[in-house]
Amino acid sequence: MISSNQLRFSYSAQKRFSFPNIHCNDKETLLILGQSGKGKTTLLHLLALLLTPESGDVVIAGKSVKNLTPQEITATRAKNIGIIYQRPHFVSSLSVMDNILLSNYLANQKEDRQKARHLAEQLGFADHLSKKTNQLSQGEQQRVSIARSLMNNPNIILADEPTSNLDDDNCQRVIHLLKNQSAQIGASLVVVTHDQRLKDEFSNQVFL
Amino acid sequence: MNLFKISIANLKEKKLNSFLSALLLTLGIGMISLLLLLNKQLDEQFKRNLKGIDMVVGAKGSPLQVILSSIYQIDAPTGNIPLAEVNALRKNPFVKTVIPLSMGDNYQGFRILGTTPKYIEHFNAKLAEGHLYNASMEVTIGSKVARDSKLKIGDQFSGSHGLDSEGEKHEDKKYKVVGIFQPSGTVVDQLIVTRLSSVWDIHEHSEGAQAPAVAELEHTDSQAHADPEPDEEGKDVTSALIQFRNPMGLMTIPRQINDNTSMQAALPSIEINRLFSLLGVGIETLRTLALIIISIAGVSVFISLYNSLKDRKYEMALMLSMGATRTRLFLMLLIEGVSLAVIGFFAGVIAGRVGLWVFSKSAEQDFHYSLGKFALLPEEIYLFFGALVIGVVAAALPSLGIYRLNISRTLAEE
Numbered sequence: 001m002i003s004s005n006q007l008r009f010s011y012s013a014q015k016r017f018s019f020p021n022i023h024c025n026d027k028e029t030l031l032i033l034g035q036s037g038k039g040k041t042t043l044l045h046l047l048a049l050l051l052t053p054e055s056g057d058v059v060i061a062g063k064s065v066k067n068l069t070p071q072e073i074t075a076t077r078a079k080n081i082g083i084i085y086q087r088p089h090f091v092s093s094l095s096v097m098d099n100i101l102l103s104n105y106l107a108n109q110k111e112d113r114q115k116a117r118h119l120a121e122q123l124g125f126a127d128h129l130s131k132k133t134n135q136l137s138q139g140e141q142q143r144v145s146i147a148r149s150l151m152n153n154p155n156i157i158l159a160d161e162p163t164s165n166l167d168d169d170n171c172q173r174v175i176h177l178l179k180n181q182s183a184q185i186g187a188s189l190v191v192v193t194h195d196q197r198l199k200d201e202f203s204n205q206v207f208l
Numbered sequence: 209m210n211l212f213k214i215s216i217a218n219l220k221e222k223k224l225n226s227f228l229s230a231l232l233l234t235l236g237i238g239m240i241s242l243l244l245l246l247n248k249q250l251d252e253q254f255k256r257n258l259k260g261i262d263m264v265v266g267a268k269g270s271p272l273q274v275i276l277s278s279i280y281q282i283d284a285p286t287g288n289i290p291l292a293e294v295n296a297l298r299k300n301p302f303v304k305t306v307i308p309l310s311m312g313d314n315y316q317g318f319r320i321l322g323t324t325p326k327y328i329e330h331f332n333a334k335l336a337e338g339h340l341y342n343a344s345m346e347v348t349i350g351s352k353v354a355r356d357s358k359l360k361i362g363d364q365f366s367g368s369h370g371l372d373s374e375g376e377k378h379e380d381k382k383y384k385v386v387g388i389f390q391p392s393g394t395v396v397d398q399l400i401v402t403r404l405s406s407v408w409d410i411h412e413h414s415e416g417a418q419a420p421a422v423a424e425l426e427h428t429d430s431q432a433h434a435d436p437e438p439d440e441e442g443k444d445v446t447s448a449l450i451q452f453r454n455p456m457g458l459m460t461i462p463r464q465i466n467d468n469t470s471m472q473a474a475l476p477s478i479e480i481n482r483l484f485s486l487l488g489v490g491i492e493t494l495r496t497l498a499l500i501i502i503s504i505a506g507v508s509v510f511i512s513l514y515n516s517l518k519d520r521k522y523e524m525a526l527m528l529s530m531g532a533t534r535t536r537l538f539l540m541l542l543i544e545g546v547s548l549a550v551i552g553f554f555a556g557v558i559a560g561r562v563g564l565w566v567f568s569k570s571a572e573q574d575f576h577y578s579l580g581k582f583a584l585l586p587e588e589i590y591l592f593f594g595a596l597v598i599g600v601v602a603a604a605l606p607s608l609g610i611y612r613l614n615i616s617r618t619l620a621e622e
Contacts, residue, residue, distance in 0.1 A: 041620050042620075045619070045620065050615050050616040050619065071533075074528075074533065075531065077529065077531065078530060078531025083529060085619065089522050089523065089526050090523075090526075091214065091217075091523050091526070091527065092221060092520075093214070094214065094217050098209060098213075098217075101209050102209065103530050103531075104209075105210075106527060106530045106531040106536075107530065107531040108531070
């Protein structure tokens with residue numbers, strides 16, 4: 001479960017954002033639509049606790065993150081939030097398998113190879129586990145980053161423009177995988193995008 | 209998964225950069241390691257052969273040459289001195305031992321040295337086979353001579369005139385091998401030792417009917433050892449090694465000899481120090497060069513990490529967003545620098561040994577000295593910590609940027 005309350009953020013005096021409140025329960029999905037420059041990524045970073053808001057609050061799994069120390073914030077994020085970025089990025093020197101396991105390792109969880117292999121099969125890149133990530137296509141890379149975000153069974157999955165670089169087929173495939181996987185682990189799925197193709201896929205929508 | 213694994217994967221990802229950094233370190237460490245090894249072994253070799261010899265007398269000329277030719281057998285002698293004058297030194301109360309040496313011939317580049325049994329006593333050379341030379345033209349050979357020339361007991365050979373193997377051969381008179389010394393690590397290993405009279409016999413004979421009036425010594429008697437103190441009028445030797453009874457000798461005798469005789473006195477301790485200070489300039493230069501190369505290696509590690517960090521900024525932000533602490537990532541980068549330092553150190557130490565081996569091969573060929581000790585030196589352990597410090601510092605400086613990285617901005621920028 002994730003919700004926000006009166007979030008405000010400013011990069012400078014001219015560039016201020018104030019965001020509508022959002023709320024997404026476990027097993028629910030939420031689409032946040034907005035044009036470029038409306039602060040989509042800023043909102044996602046605020047929800048992902050990568051940025052600290054000027055005012056307002058974020059509640060993760062029923063707990064407010066206000067007054068948490070930076071270490072606690074890092075730990076909360078690692079444990080509860082799986083993030084999928086617009087462009088899939090990886091540690092380029094590691095294999096696909098190791099990149100997925102990295103999320104276990106960095107969150108101080110036990111490395112679950114079984115689960116990584118299982119996810120790879122479900123997401124359709126089981127043949128590529130020992131390759132380097134830059135040998136994969138964009139669509140495959142995006143599916144690997146979905147697997148990576150699921151490894152710690154997060155409470156919330158945040159996706160930033162997960163489909164904007166994909167063709168229609170891959171777009172459909174990725175969004176269905178995201179919805180299925182988050183439903184399987186009972187997480188809230190929040191997708192931030194300007195991609196109009198996703199409009200019909202989500203019943204809960206917020207416009208920036 | 210652990211930090212070490214990620215670090216090594218990162219190094220492998222940038223193979224050429226890592227290779228260059230490690231290569232520079234290898235070169236620098238290798239040079240220093242080789243210098244340390246050479247310094248130690250030359251020092252040992254020089255000291256071992258020097259032990260107990262307080263003074264060398266020889267013909268006038270370079271004192272260093274007298275020392276090098278008489279003690280280490282690596283330079284040409286300065287000339288001859290009358291045996292009578294050498295023997296006169298025995299009467300001096302400060303003098304304990306006088307060991308006359310006579311050289312001038314060789315066999316396959318190994319020097320044939322005429323001397324008294326005191327010489328063998330002095331170097332504490334033990335027989336491995338056979339017995340000590342007893343009569344004129346009998347020789348006992350050092351272990352390295354036996355190994356390289358394949359001479360065995362009972363073999364006969366003729367020496368060549370001069371100190372290199374191309375000299376004219378004394379075909380008419382042949383030496384006979386009667387014994388072989390055990391390896392002792394001293395100059396005796398590379399010598400063919402015989403009586404003083406053998407050297408005289410050969411040269412008198414080949415020079416024709418000169419001075420046959422001087423009676424040859426009787427060697428055919430049943431003495432166990434060669435005649436201990438030959439004293440013959442009109443005979444020359446090349447030089448003599450002198451031991452003093454007490455340090456007072458050092459104060460007076462060299463002056464007396466230089467002022468009152470046709471000989472000169474050379475003091476090994478002074479001459480060897482002089483030699484080392486001459487060599488020292490070269491060694492100092494090489495050491496400076498090696499230190500410069502090591503510093504460049506440090507700069508190379510720095511630049512390569514700095515550049516790769518710029519490329520990997522997003523990776524770092526990503527790992528931070530996935531729960532990594534900044535200190536953990538900083539450590540990961542330090543491990544990259546330290547791994548390069550460790551690889552460079554071990555490769556360098558091995559390279560130093562290979563260098564020593566090559567050097568030893570050529571030294572053995574030219575001077576019959578071998579420098580075959582490859583154990584790790586205590587100084588090299590300091591060198592190891594030095595390399596570690598360079599690795600840590602060169603990695604830490606660019607990696608401190610990790611603590612200033614703005615996660616959100618980096619992830620948004622891509």
